[in-house]
Amino acid sequence: MRVSLVLFTSDLRLYDHPPLRAALTSADAVVPLFVRDPAVAAAGFATPNRNAFLADCLADLDAGLRERGGRLVVRSGELVEEVCRAAREADADEVHLSAAHSRFATRREERLRRALESDGRRLYVHDAVTVVVPPGEVTPAGSDHFAVFTPYLRRWTQVRLRPATGAPRRVHVPDHVRGEPLPARGAVPGVSPALPAGGESEGRRRVTAYWRGGLDAYDEVRDDLAADATSKLSAHLHFGTLSPVELVHLARRRGGAGAEALVRQLAWRDFHRQVLAARPDAAHTDYRTRHDHWRTEDSAREDIEAWRQGRTGYPVIDAAMRQLRHEGWMHNRARLLAASFLSKTLYVDWRIGAAHFLHWLVDGDVANNQLNWQWVAGTGTDTRPNRVLNPVTQAKKYDPDGAYVHRWVPELRDLAAPTVHEPWRLQGFDRAALDYPDPVVELSEGLERFRRARTGPA
Template structure:
């Protein structure tokens, strides 16, 4: 066979890329193809922050291919139509791509398989490219997926991962394959990180050298910012989860073990979504909530989005999201709990806002983490409510995170920075910070009544 096509999706890298390796083994020439999917645009997922990061990733991928004698072919339109068109133009015998888990991805794969088969072209779908352990690899006796993380992690940890692959030395692309120009986009968050495999591997090396050792002790430290910040690279696939697990385990220690556990959580959510695609928009486990909607609680929703709820740690996290297109994991838990449980507003309202800004906005992780916090997902403690003041004092004891992101409070010393409503007289008026949108006890009472807890 002379030509194979590799369809890049959320695996925008050259290192540890099984579809690319298989295509190179099968044919003398390979078409590395990325299709800007108009269905993603139509569904509202093509937002500025992720488009800007994606543009970085595609430019870096193209540069890496050119160093090896190839180039990236970019098309725009319906993915199935464009892949089949390229296969026809090049007389390709095979198409290779990575498996994905969303309902849309599963339907697209089936369409692609049928349409290519009609052209006499074989489709090869490769597992464990965007996950460390493929969905469906480990299942309980009576179900198609694990609904609780702990037993899933126990089985996940016993799996033997495939070896990570090196980047190819040479990629030969057939002459004359037409390509659109590489995209260029600007994000809305001024502090948005740069994308691309080169940047991802640089961050990974720095993390393994200097951050992972303390991760177990410091991953919830809001001000310390001691997480890996690799989630955007995992989302776009500029880093391989298989390689990350191997390298973290080789580093060893409690920090590495805690980091690997987070990678397992990512796989856990993917195996849930693969089995239950409607969990992207419907309660995984209904609590028969009668949520307040965006229409009925508009002022509170806007206060939450803009970071002016009157609860400093919540507002700090929401402002970090707007500025960086990223938020600390503990901040994600706090802001989600505040919206869904303290304000009792439909979790989908919050999930949509996160997807509008998060550079790592990922349907599996975003939606299922929101459901986990809202108590409609896989969480075994569905009625737990996080108190933002108690959480702030625990995870931002010096107030440094709040002062960084809520400048109105930068001059307040001591723990009262987490409870500015306790200031008196002129001090309170001079701050210029809003009153709380709801009393925590009122919010808790409303939630408990709604859940039938008294």
């Protein structure tokens, strides 16, 4: 009996899974393997919210495999060692894996290839599984990656995508290859109270519901903070419980402005991955330096803590930061506002904010998180690096009735718009009655500090 092994990583699904399909085609039996690698925790990526969501994903993947006669094999340990050990136990000729694009993942993949080859086994790496268009597939003349989104989008939309495939009907797993018990969401401490459920079943349910009741209006309402009308598919894309290729096919078949806007967001996701693949250091260093002299954790401790706790005195910023802690997720417009406030109004090093987001966001990944922070901070790919988002102006535009602020900042629930966005303008008893802080900085003061710092020492 010929056996293949499929290593699941950030592709925790059965639908549209090229490595699994290839393994089933080439062998009589398959070992579906997931390795809980301590290196992920050591790198700081195994946070409570993502560990809890991961537990849901693994349980759902195992259930889906069992419905098809198989099961998921979970092991803990150094990934290369565990994959090689499982391949020997199963006498698997081949190992199939989805391509990954971070420096950490590509180095690990190369170590795995060498180790398997020394055992006489082959590693097959499949592209366009976790992305729509793999990094490097489209490049501008004279460069290894696109540094500006619009020309990238033009080329990205011209790529002919592979067809999406269904889930397998049967999966046979050798009985003698055993794993450990699945992790349980309930055993993970420190999880956000309203963290959403994970797993492919939940992801596909969300897609079905959104296509019925939200996609067509996506372009019109995606920036509306109170409407809460974004797709909320980002965590499922991060863990791979949904296929980005399948989503693009579905959206293009649907058509319309909402579907086009969603596809554009998927293109942004790929854009950041091709930037990071070409410039891995951009995860921690400025993509384009502005010679900033950022305020640090030591020099801006009180301001940073006020931002983290949602006590800056700017209601829309505080609402965003409280949503982050409660849900492990934040509205896309709110992410821009919170990041702009920290990096430009408070002039705090963007890496401090990026680390806080990565800790709490269930959808947090290096490419999207770090490069979006750099875009806002003006050190990334934004063609207007000195733009500053005014939190009051933005709140009045994207939360005109104050409903988003009312939801997350209950101290201000009795204030009507537009006063709710500027509570410091209240006088006397009305102001004294509020258990809410004054602004940590005047916007004009913050703007002047930022402009001065971009041209000289802070």
